[in-house]
Amino acid sequence: MRSLMWLFAPAVLLAQINVPYERIRDADKEPGNWLTYSRDYSGQRYSPLDQINAGNVGKLRVAWMRQVDELDTVETSPIVVDGTLFITAPPNVVEALDAATGRTLWSYRKDIPGDLRMCCGKVNRGLAILGNTLYYASVDAHLIALDARTGVLRWDVTMADYKTGYSSTGAPLAVKDKIITGMAGGEYGTRGFIDGYDAKTGKRLWRFNTIPVKGEPGNETWEGESWKTGSATTWVTGAYDPESNTVYWGTGNPGPDWNGEVRKGDNLYSDCLIALDPDTGAKKWHFQYTPHDMNDWDSTQTPILAHGMVVLANRNGFYYALNQNTGKFIAGRAYVKQTWATGLDEAGRVMRVPAAMPTPEGTLIWPSLAGGSNWYSSTYNPKTDLYYVNVKEMAAIYIRGDAEYKAGAQFNGGGQTDYKEEEPYGAVRALEVATGQLRWEYKLHSPSHSGLMTTAGGLVFGSNGTSFFALDAQKGGLLWRFETGGGGGIDANPISYMSGGKQYVAIAAGHALLVFSVE
């Protein structure tokens, strides 16, 4: 057969999209790319790029934008490989975009079942890449592998049955030859898990159930049969330490959310950080931030590895630093107003105020169910040695209601009403990473729902409502801002990358992805 090589001759000499594990592990060697959810495995969401810095950030302009013709918000955190951006978009779309022009290279869409139910929108937060394959956890709880060059489906496996309330919204994590992924559905009486899949075939290699079965240690922390519908979902991407071969992954609220009467006990492993062996799925240790949660304070946000510690500002209002290898508590303190605890004891366990729990009449508690912060990214800058968090100063009146489990229906056991007597507000706060001690804050008119990214250019990028802005990482002063417009707030995390020798900053805002550069 006559060869076709003449047609494609130049291509043979050029590199393909190919991201082996080593490239992700050594992400600092290629700071212009963004190869995993948080750029590297540490969860820091720190960009070593400094072309955009305090001196020129004022000249940041929109380079291009990508609109999405859907009602749900774009929450994607793009992956960037050698000039190609990979994004997810509602309702169930994956796209490859040219990083310099924003033009579409390919688009994949999976139809959504008509009877799919989700508590909080058909959203998705991103992807993983390994080799030349993209991995995407679709809203109907499938894990999907796509050819990164063409968008053609490689495989599609069902993680769980969406009809019983399971879904998926977080970006998977590629570790060595495996794809690790969580799930969502914490308001539907699901039973949470973290899965490990063979990246090549899609075969499930292990499942860590976040609620132990009868006979396993931890099951005794659930009264009666309540463990079967205890949720503890895993809807945000974890971090990974290659040296100790440990994955760190957070878990969500116990179900029903606000009625703890029907699930007495600590409810392990809800609201925990789980340290896992990614080869086997075996638990190395766990730390529970909110034992017997009655306020829907998921602990799913991406943890950050720094100085041998794993740190995070929890939704429950406290900042925690744990030993990265043992999970032992090192330090912690409240980083927002909270009224449900008198503090943390020596082991880091919260000392509850007994009356601060939901009641049929309603109980006023700080923080609100949206938490002191939420799923979106905090960020750590090794140059300033500061941890930055977008906080909500906000209370709620928590109400306990009846909870009856029905497969596929919401299983909340109550709710909250807003408390407006004291005006809620937001802030970006810089905390000392080892202690959580406040160094500075930049106050915001309203509580934010969006993540932060810090850069070697001495900047912290963040959002509030529809404003996207850059702060001075040292002192917290405002250096630049951009109004992304009404029609949908910013509910996503920023990233940064290089293309054609130029640094870009990207943020999903409302129903679009916006990409900025200095002219």
Add this chain to the structure above:
Amino acid sequence: MKWAPLLVLSAMAALAAGTETKIKLPASRADLLRGEKLFQVNCARCHGAKGEGSRGPALTRPKLPHAPDDAALVKVINDGIRGTEMPGAGAMSDHEVRQTAAYVRSLGKVPMKPVPGDPAHGAEVYRGKGNCAGCHTINGEGGVAGPDLTTIGAARSGAYLRESIVDPQAAVPEDFLLVTVVPKNGASVTGIRVNEDSFSIQVRDGSGRSYSFWKSDVERLDKQKGKSPMPSYKGQLSDAELTDLVAYLASLKERK
């Protein structure tokens, strides 16, 4: 849960989603005849005069994957199928769409004509003499220069597949364009155009690598309209080999 007010919204959305009703298609002889006429005007170009399939899949089968029930079939005819070449009905009225749907359903009651040939031997031709996997992928194995063929048997008829192997230029998809970009600086690139606007063009070469060019940086843009990078297999394969290869491709209906 992320944010409380969404609770209410999602409950409303769930109610709305649950209100899909069953529909009844018109069934008189006059309706079916009218449906057939409409089919010939609107659908036959891709699905064949009798629904036997061509560029579009054969409809002469009892189950249609995108239209498990009549309501879904009406929706497919009305709206098209996203991510495929199937467009929505243009100027048909609601009643006409239903008449067309009724005719399409009647096609599924006639037994399907099997594609002749030996698929197992066709698979050998695909891998060996034909060297098809150099450019095409089936179940994740193969090249990316040409279209993925994992489920090609569900999308194209045997006759269409045969034609596209013998005369690839006759089977170039509507939006397919082979281009050569000669930039002012650097090597030229030949590949498939994946996107283009007034200011830039994006091309994917045979190895799957994507390129983007600003038009202001381009010396020459050579568009090879109607040209396929696929060679003709006319005279390269025996008639029996061709028949078996088509039988193999026609058998590729589901992802493994």
